[in-house]
Amino acid sequence: MNIRFIKSNEKRKILESLNDQFGISELPYLLISTGNERIRAFSGSLSKEEIEELGKIARVELIGTYFLKEEGLYRLSFDSPLLIKDEIKKNIVEINDEQFHDWIRGFDIQIEAPQGVVVIRYNGDFIGCGKSNGKTIYNYVPKDRRLKK
Amino acid sequence: MKPEMKPAFRERMEKLLTEKKDFEAFEKIIHIPPRNYVRCNTLKISEKELFERLSKKWTVEQPFPEHPEIMLIQNELQPGELGNAIEHVLGYYYIQEVCSMMSVIALKPEPGEFVLDLCASPGSKTTQIAAGMQGSGTLIANDVRMDRIAILAANLERCGVTNSIVTRNDGVQLAEKFGRNNIKFDKILLDAPCSGEGTLRSSARTFQMWNPKVLKSFSRMQKKLLACSLKALKAGGTLVYSTCTHAPEEDEEVVDFALKNFPVELEEVKLPLKTRPGITSWDEKTFSPEVKKCHRIYPQDNDSEGFFVARLRLKEEVK
Numbered sequence: 001m002n003i004r005f006i007k008s009n010e011k012r013k014i015l016e017s018l019n020d021q022f023g024i025s026e027l028p029y030l031l032i033s034t035g036n037e038r039i040r041a042f043s044g045s046l047s048k049e050e051i052e053e054l055g056k057i058a059r060v061e062l063i064g065t066y067f068l069k070e071e072g073l074y075r076l077s078f079d080s081p082l083l084i085k086d087e088i089k090k091n092i093v094e095i096n097d098e099q100f101h102d103w104i105r106g107f108d109i110q111i112e113a114p115q116g117v118v119v120i121r122y123n124g125d126f127i128g129c130g131k132s133n134g135k136t137i138y139n140y141v142p143k144d145r146r147l148k149k
Numbered sequence: 150m151k152p153e154m155k156p157a158f159r160e161r162m163e164k165l166l167t168e169k170k171d172f173e174a175f176e177k178i179i180h181i182p183p184r185n186y187v188r189c190n191t192l193k194i195s196e197k198e199l200f201e202r203l204s205k206k207w208t209v210e211q212p213f214p215e216h217p218e219i220m221l222i223q224n225e226l227q228p229g230e231l232g233n234a235i236e237h238v239l240g241y242y243y244i245q246e247v248c249s250m251m252s253v254i255a256l257k258p259e260p261g262e263f264v265l266d267l268c269a270s271p272g273s274k275t276t277q278i279a280a281g282m283q284g285s286g287t288l289i290a291n292d293v294r295m296d297r298i299a300i301l302a303a304n305l306e307r308c309g310v311t312n313s314i315v316t317r318n319d320g321v322q323l324a325e326k327f328g329r330n331n332i333k334f335d336k337i338l339l340d341a342p343c344s345g346e347g348t349l350r351s352s353a354r355t356f357q358m359w360n361p362k363v364l365k366s367f368s369r370m371q372k373k374l375l376a377c378s379l380k381a382l383k384a385g386g387t388l389v390y391s392t393c394t395h396a397p398e399e400d401e402e403v404v405d406f407a408l409k410n411f412p413v414e415l416e417e418v419k420l421p422l423k424t425r426p427g428i429t430s431w432d433e434k435t436f437s438p439e440v441k442k443c444h445r446i447y448p449q450d451n452d453s454e455g456f457f458v459a460r461l462r463l464k465e466e467v468k
Contacts, residue, residue, distance in 0.1 A: 029311060044287035044312035045261065054314065057326045058291075061298055062315040065306055082193055082239060083309050104235065123238060143301060149232050 003063065005048045006031040006039065014039070017074055021117060023089030032063055041067035041080070073117045078145055081119050081126035088126070093118045093137065103127065106146045108139050151180060152356035156314060158346070161361075165395060165428070166447070173447035179349040182453055185222040187242040188250055188273075191280045192309045194241040196220075213421040218280070219250060219459070240307040245273045246351065248422060248446045248456035252391035253277040253338055255418045255444075255460045262286040262335040265327070267320045268377060271295035272304035274340055280312040288313045289334075291323055295326045313372035316353060321370075321377050328380030330466070339378050341371045342401050347455025350448060368398040372406045379411050384466040387416075391458045397431035400457040404443055405436035415442040416441040420458070423450040427459070 006014070011031050018024040029041035030048070042064030046054065054060060067080045081088055093113045095103060100122040103109050113132040120127050120137070128145075130137035154162065154176070166172040182357055189199045196217040203209045205388060208223040220242070222231065231244050253274050258264050258281035269275045269290035273277050279288055290313050291307070292298050305313055316323065327333070349355050375390060382388055390407075392399050404427070407413050427443030429436050446456040 041311055042314075043284045044314065045263070045285065046287045046314070051314070053330075054289075054316075054332070055334070056331050058289075058316040058318050058323055060314060061317050062313075063303055064303075064313070065309065065311050077306075079306060079309050083311065104238070125235070127239070145238050145307070147235065147455065148229070148237060 002035050002122070005031055006035040008131060014074065018068075021074060022076070022087070022091055022119060024084065024097045026087060027084070029064065029067070029069070037070040038066060039068050040064045041083075075117045075131070076119065076129045076141065078128040078140070078142055081129070085126055088119055091116065091118045092121050093130075093132070095120055095122050100127070103130075103137075104141060106139055106141055106143070106149045109137050110135060111137055113137055152353045154179075154246075154356065155359055157249045157361050158359050162395070163398075168344060171449065172274060175447060178362065178448045178452065183246055183350040184452060185224075185226055185248075186245060186247045187220050187222065187231065188277060189218040189220060189242055189247045190219060190240055190276065190308045192284065192306045193239065194291070197243050199236065202241075204420075206234070211324045212286045216250075216421055219247060219421075221247075238307075240309055240314065243273055243276055243304070243308065245277070246454050247343045247462050248347070248451070248453040249273055249393065250277060251420050251422060251444070251446065251456060251458050252338060252389050253281065254265055254420060255458050256336055256338050256387060256389040258282050258336055260285040263325075265289045265291070265334045265337045265378075267291050267324060267337065267339050267374065268342060269315075269437050270294075270301040272301040272308075273314070275301065276304055276308040276310060278338065279308065279313060282312060284312050286312060289316060290314070291316045291318055291320060291389070293317065293319050321373050324374070324377035324381045328377065333383040333385060333466070334388055335383055336383055336389075338389050338391075339374055340391045341367075341374055341399070341403075344393040344396055345393055347393040347395060347446070347448070347457075350454050364396045364398045368402055371399055371403045373409050375403055376410070379413065379463060380467045382463045382467070384463060386463050388413075388461045388463065389458065390461065391456065393456055395447070395455050395457070397428055400445070400459075401429070401431065401436050401440045401443060402405065402434065402457045404461070405463060408439055411467055414463065414464060415439045416462050417442055418444065418458070418460045420444055422446055422453065424458075425450070
């Protein structure tokens with residue numbers, strides 16, 4: 001696995017951006033870059049050195065969970081808002097039943113929202129992130145997490 | 150057409166279930182689909198909150214007061230209905246047969262521990278271990294095939310598991326390497342590949358696929374996996390050995406092999422299902438009387454599938 005442990009000064013910058021975007025003030029994870037601008041979060045007890053040692057004797061495929069992607073702005077993964085739900089305070093868009101019906105099936109939704117990356121909330125559940133141009137939120141629900149009918 | 154037990158399988162099951170009524174109950178239940186159990190993923194939602202949510206759409210029971218995470222959906226469901234619910238999509242529950250939850254209940258993973266799940270895919274037990282660890286400690290989840298790793302990874306992601314490291318290695322070789330490099334675990338789950346006799350209710354294919362020749366080859370592989378796993382366990386550490394088969398060659402014989410060749414002891418475990426003690430002889434072989442501490446789970450006893458669980462404690466480190 002091609003990985004790079006994110007150093008503390010870089011993590012600080014990511015956290016500052018996430019604070020600007022979503023109000024996130026704490027990320028209790030070791031952050032790992034895996035290429036394609038994707039960053040994974042690991043909360044386990046092994047240190048970087050121990051993980052590197054592990055990599056010498058085992059074929060490591062994945063560490064922790066996919067957390068966010070850098071696309072100019074940071075876009076949180078489908079699951080990460082559910083892991084840090086109390087931390088997310090800004091750029092939350094509440095959707096109604098009809099919008100939820102479309103969103104969770106993979107469709108873009110028409111709704112006025114702040115431009116940029118927004119977190120979608122329905123009935124108290126975070127259901128992923130989308131990119132808003134102010135009038136439309138473009139859908140990023142992964143295919144394997146969409147409702148089928 | 151209703152699938153039938155192959156004659157050799159029937160004969161073996163009649164030897165295991167000596168009372169006629171017991172065998173008849175087994176024969177009847179294996180043709181009925183299993184009930185719908187889900188396990189609350191406490192990494193994302195509390196049992197109380199999930200129970201309230203699911204109760205709005207289905208008739209839900211929490212049959213075991215000591216394990217409120219286990220929920221039984223009483224309704225007749227459409228195919229795919231459980232998997233296509235928003236609570237499933239969000240990772241609030243895992244669809245898992247109740248007897249397969251017993252291995253992790255026996256393992257009792259705790260926050261902060263270093264745990265190995267050697268044959269982890271598809272991840273039902275891995276995510277259950279992760280829930281017990283509550284995001285701290287480290288969980289190494291291994292499987293050998295890339296397609297199985299992909300399923301495991303998707304389930305870990307959906308359940309919000311952040312303390313896992315997924316590896317792709319042959320289980321015997323990996324455990325051997327851990328032992329050689331002095332990487333020792335607090336707990337190991339060895340849910341071994343097996344002939345799957347316990348899965349007849351959910352997989353009718355098992356009726357056709359069952360073959361007496363594979364039992365011995367599975368048994369040999371399971372002994373190898375267990376022997377190597379013990380080398381990767383800390384002194385005082387716990388290893389849970391489980392299968393979803395009734396075949397004594399793959400169950401008590403494997404545990405007996407460990408008892409006779411390694412400094413291990415079997416521990417008593419309290420499980421929330423009706424279980425029967427391990428058997429002490431089979432096919433002219435006699436096992437240690439200790440194997441009575443193993444748990445046999447028959448489908449007719451709990452309206453579940455079939456399973457086998459044993460918890461071993463390593464008394465001193467194996468070099």
